[in-house]
Amino acid sequence: MSDYGSMHVYARGRIVHNSKSKNIYDSTLSLLVIMQLETIETTHKEKPQVSKRDRGRRVWSLTASEEIVLKQCTAHYFKLWGYDQKLSLKDIENPKTFVSSLEASGNGRIGHLTKSIFMDCDTDDLNDVVEPIPPELRRSFSSVYDMEVWLEGTSTNGEFISVERKDSNSSNKPDLKDIHPKLRRYNAGGLQRQFITCLRNDLPDNLLLRFVTANKFKVVPTIEMGAKTLSWRGKSHPVDSWLVSGDAEPSLNNEKPQFVSAFKNGQVYVRGVDKKGCPICNIQVKIHYRQDCPDRDFERLVCVYIEWMRLMVSAFQDDVDTGTILFDMTDMSLKNLDLAFVKFAATAFNYKYPECINLIIIHNAPMVFYLFWKLIKSWVGPDLEARIKFTRTYQDLTEFINPDNIPKRLGGEDDYEYHYIEPTLENSAKKPIDSRHSGLREERKEQLMLWIVVTVQWLEAQTSKDSLKYLKQKVKLGLALAKNYNKLDPYYRFRGICDRLGVLDKLKY
Numbered sequence: 001m002s003d004y005g006s007m008h009v010y011a012r013g014r015i016v017h018n019s020k021s022k023n024i025y026d027s028t029l030s031l032l033v034i035m036q037l038e039t040i041e042t043t044h045k046e047k048p049q050v051s052k053r054d055r056g057r058r059v060w061s062l063t064a065s066e067e068i069v070l071k072q073c074t075a076h077y078f079k080l081w082g083y084d085q086k087l088s089l090k091d092i093e094n095p096k097t098f099v100s101s102l103e104a105s106g107n108g109r110i111g112h113l114t115k116s117i118f119m120d121c122d123t124d125d126l127n128d129v130v131e132p133i134p135p136e137l138r139r140s141f142s143s144v145y146d147m148e149v150w151l152e153g154t155s156t157n158g159e160f161i162s163v164e165r166k167d168s169n170s171s172n173k174p175d176l177k178d179i180h181p182k183l184r185r186y187n188a189g190g191l192q193r194q195f196i197t198c199l200r201n202d203l204p205d206n207l208l209l210r211f212v213t214a215n216k217f218k219v220v221p222t223i224e225m226g227a228k229t230l231s232w233r234g235k236s237h238p239v240d241s242w243l244v245s246g247d248a249e250p251s252l253n254n255e256k257p258q259f260v261s262a263f264k265n266g267q268v269y270v271r272g273v274d275k276k277g278c279p280i281c282n283i284q285v286k287i288h289y290r291q292d293c294p295d296r297d298f299e300r301l302v303c304v305y306i307e308w309m310r311l312m313v314s315a316f317q318d319d320v321d322t323g324t325i326l327f328d329m330t331d332m333s334l335k336n337l338d339l340a341f342v343k344f345a346a347t348a349f350n351y352k353y354p355e356c357i358n359l360i361i362i363h364n365a366p367m368v369f370y371l372f373w374k375l376i377k378s379w380v381g382p383d384l385e386a387r388i389k390f391t392r393t394y395q396d397l398t399e400f401i402n403p404d405n406i407p408k409r410l411g412g413e414d415d416y417e418y419h420y421i422e423p424t425l426e427n428s429a430k431k432p433i434d435s436r437h438s439g440l441r442e443e444r445k446e447q448l449m450l451w452i453v454v455t456v457q458w459l460e461a462q463t464s465k466d467s468l469k470y471l472k473q474k475v476k477l478g479l480a481l482a483k484n485y486n487k488l489d490p491y492y493r494f495r496g497i498c499d500r501l502g503v504l505d506k507l508k509y
Contacts, residue, residue: 056213057355058315059205060118060475063111064100069217071098073208075459076223080183081192082140083452086460089178099461101468121476129473131453144189145196145445182224186231194230196448197240201485201509203478204451206315214354229352242300243307246496248423259297263497266418268305270503272405274324278358279312280405281305281323286331290338299344306353308498314508316479322358328410330364337368346379359400363391363410421500428500431490444484451477482509
């Protein structure tokens with residue numbers, strides 16, 4: 001009984017047994033639950049090194065070796081995109097090619113950079129970023145920076161861009177021998193466009209660092225996972241289009257009624273923060289029935305909520321860049337257990353949104369959940385499993401969430417009851433395009449090109465002093481890009497239920 005296929009107890013949402021075998025089945029189930037609980041209790045006592053992982057996700061707090069790995073990964077992508085032509089593949093693969101910023105920072109004693117060094121980067125004054133933008137970069141980047149694609153997530157004919165499609169524009173085509181073998185099958189323009197599109201109010205370097213940290217600062221797994229994820233976003237799961245629409249556009253167009261209903265019934269909603277300040281996505285499992293919403297639509301809902309939570313967090317301003325998931329399994333039964341959803345969520349959190357989860361709290365799980373725990377654990381993987389916390393009582397919850405953020409139904413002080421606000425053109429429509437939008441669009445384009453130029457200088461720096469100089473300019477431009485997105489956001493997205501409820505009222509960076 002080591003896997004789902006050999007259990008023979010679950011078929012189409014029901015237990016399979018007859019009256020004569022009921023006692024045998026109940027005894028077996030109890031034994032399985034006891035065995036699984038012993039494993040879970042051991043897991044619960046392990047303390048993952050969360051603080052170290054938090055530091056590794058932020059470009060302003062890296063060690064020397066971590067910064068060099070980030071440089072190697074960045075250089076591989078830049079080589080694919082046709083930038084940084086001075087470094088060969090052999091150069092990039094050699095860590096000694098690069099220097100770190102740590103020595104010049106004066107933080108050698110503590111062993112890593114600190115945010116205090118970069119506090120003056122939070123400014124609207126970019127006058128000290130005076131690197132010229134080469135004409136060839138302007139030409140090549142203009143073909144990538146298709147603003148209609150960036151705004152809508154689709155091409156002009158309505159088909160989502162194929163990230164692996166052959167590119168007709170060969171003016172910036174890189175030499176394949178200098179491209180890492182793991183990246184050679186990807187279309188350079190498509191992959192770069194996806195990277196630009198999914199930045200939003202995150203910093204470019206911090207976005208890449210999520211993949212670096214998830215792969216324990218190993219270069220090849222990092223660049224491979226990053227490329228696969230960008231391809232996934234551009235092909236099978238057009239997340240950026242889904243975010244644009246949210247729940248409002250399908251509702252206003254009277255489309256996808258089952259998808260919209262999944263927002264209405266309160267089975268998923270964002271409310272409150274955990275003790276670390278991470279937003280909490282509440283999932284009431286007893287309300288979920290797989291037959292109520294097609295798997296593809298529920299995957300879409302999951303991605304939309306993750307993207308909304310990405311918009312809520314603020315690495316620089318609040319030192320928060322992850323979210324927490326609270327699975328409330330109170331009164332859950334077997335008919336609420338959706339293994340397809342669990343498998344998709346585990347895959348998404350591990351590989352498509354790495355380092356986006358602080359905790360996954362599983363509260364008040366019934367016996368039937370533990371029966372499937374071994375199977376679920378095989379999907380979750382060890383890194384994500386370390387962030388899963390099983391709670392049974394209100395006191396257990398208070399270890400991770402303060403009482404004023406715990407729902408009253410679970411013994412806490414928050415008496416909020418979810419209420420769906422129907423979208424209208426007045427409360428949900430995108431802001432009409434105007435002259436301010438055009439200015440912001442061009443501003444973003446200039447900032448992205450400057451970030452590319454400065455990043456090349458950072459990669460090629462020969463001294464720690466130069467490396468730190470360009471790293472600070474990169475952080476300054478990253479923050480400027482985040483602020484620019486926050487101004488463009490009303491033109492970009494329909495206002496979703498998180499906006500209409502005021503949960504996503506003011507974006508940070």
